[in-house]
Amino acid sequence: MNKNANDAAQQFVPVVMCGGSGTRLWPLSRQALPKQFVPLVDGKSLLQLTLERARLLGSKTTIVASEEHRFLVQESVNTALTQASILLEPVARNTAAAMAVAALNAQPDALLVFLPADHHIPDGKAFNATIRGGVAAARAGSIVTFGVQPTYPSTAYGYIQQGKEVPGQDGAFGVQCFIEKPNAARAQELLLAGGNYWNAGIFLCEARTLIAALSTYASDILAACQAAVAQQTVDGEFIRLDEPSFAQCRSESIDYAVMEKAAQSAQVVVIPFASAWSDVGSWNAVAELSEADGAGNRVHGQGYTVDAKDTYIHAPHRPVVALGTHNLLIIDTADALLVAEVGHAEQVKAVVAQLDAKGVPQARHHRRVARPWGAYDSVDSGPRFQVKRIVVNPGATLSLQMHHHRAEHWIVVSGTAEVTNGEQVLLLTENQSTYIPLGQVHRLANPGKVPLEIIEVQSGSYLGEDDIVRLEDTYGRVK
Structure with a gap:
């Protein structure tokens, strides 16, 4: 690689797209905890592994994620020991919008590497080398996609048909066409013909290249995203897009909105990736x-x-x-x-x-529910009662809150609890407990260095999570 290309390679901005729901991996993956957050490989989540790969390309990653999953994303960033800016989508609008807002938040000449959060790529070094091999093409104004060499006739993936090699773009090939997920016979034909790759949904381009392509092929999506970015707000590591503007955006994948059309004008190129890859999609x-x-x-x-x-x-x-x-x-x-x-x-x-x-709650939610302060597990429930096991991380604090319809009894199993119970502030340790009457203002915190575990017994006429009136909250959930 020449010096200019090497200098350019240092300007990568990895963009991790984290909005998938992963329902094909139900019951492990659910709307409240999609597959990218679930430990699937050696105790690590796919998002953590993606962030570790992204760290090979750039020192700070941009993540585009749902507002609902913001604390799961932050936890993954901390676990991966990396730095990230987290763009929060107030509503889901597919990959075209996600990529647009990332590009609008970047410098025009930044080399953006768009990475799905839920892929498994065991050989990080091979992946890193392949991405860096696309720099010349990206700097020449192309949108680079990376086609995975197929190892069997899969019907679960779309395909990219390779065209002729593009002069001066370091082994990049034109794209003849994108092929929808084929049936078994067609997949076998594509495999035997050669020159056809699985579409991994990984892209490399300059920010200004993507913005120009969106302006040409999906100007309405770009306009809605520009409005959402113009009025976005910053909250620490979180960047919140303007909800009314973003909600107006059309929901469409980047493949349909831009790539298939741009390929016809020779703006999209493909670089083969021969190492192991899986979207862990089933x-x-x-x-x-x-x-x-x-x-x-x-x-x-x-x-x-x-x-x-x-x-x-x-x-x-x-x-x-x-x-x-x-x-x-x-x-x-x-x-x-x-x-x-x-x-x-x-x-x-x-x-x-x-x-x-049919309203089956397990379609969306796990029994164990992650919270920014820790998690709770609904152990048992019946008419007018519910039992939860609550774990609070060291140094974490729940909101100052009250309930209209239920009373609560807390028993400390392990760790130390700092409890606000009306006018009292109590320090409780193992086997100690407190009773919180209906309507009483209360708060739970863990001032210790080890996780706090308590058993909560709720009783009352209504036990839903929406019977929480938050008066103060460390995590900005007061409305």
Whole structure:
């Protein structure tokens, strides 16, 4: 690489797009905790692994994420030991809008590397080298996409058909066309023909190049995003887009809004990526992250196979036994169980939509719910009562709040609790407790150095999470 290209490579701005819902990995991935936040690979989440790869390209990452997931994103940033600016989308508007607001928040000549948050790429060095190989093409005004060399005829991915090599762009090829997810026969044809790559949804370009392409092919999306950025506000590491403006934006993927049209004008090029890659888009893909035994079985957690073949078990909480099974996926969580034949893995998303339409709460939420201060687990519930296990991180504080319809009883299991109970401020330790009457102003904090664990027993006529009146809050949730 020449000196100018090397200097340019130092100006990468990784942009991690973190808005996916990952419902094909239900019941582990749900709307409140999508797959990018779930520890799936060696105890790490896909977002953490993506941030670690991004750190190879630039010292500070831009993340585009949902307002709902802002504290999960911040926790991932801290765990990955990196720095990031977090752009918060008030509503979901797909990848074209996400990429637009990132480009509008960057310097015009910044080299933006757009990375989905939920991909698994084991060889970070190979990935880093491939991205850096696209600098010349990006500096020449092209939008660079990276096509993954297919290893089997997948029907789960779209394809990129390679054209002729582009002179002066260091091994970049023109794009003849983007191909929709094919059926099995067509996928086999594409694989045998060669020159066709899986579309990984990873892009490299200058910020001004993307803005110009949006202006040409999706001017309405660009205009809405410009308005949202013009009135955005900054809150620490969070950048909040203007909600009324962003809500007016059309929801469309970058492929449809820009890439397919720009490819026809030779503005999009592809660089092959030959290393391992997965979008971890189905339970079959998750299963492939584990080694199979001699019978083709793969097990995560407390799974046991007896006379079983080609069966995957995900059982982190309790023993799950597969006896005499064949070609099954068994996914066990604390509050929902999925049993599916491997050929139906792509239909999980449709099943979740059916559950959601019927009002099944497990379609959207886990029993364990992450909060900016820690988490709570709904252990038991019935008419007029609910029991929760609450864990508060060291130094964290819940909001000063009250409830109209319920009273609460707190028992400290471990750690030290600082409790505001009306006019009293109490310091409680293991096996000590306090009672909070209905309507009483109260607050819970962990002043210690270790996690605080308490059992909360709620009683009353209504126990929903929306019966919380926040008077003060460290995390800006008072409305």
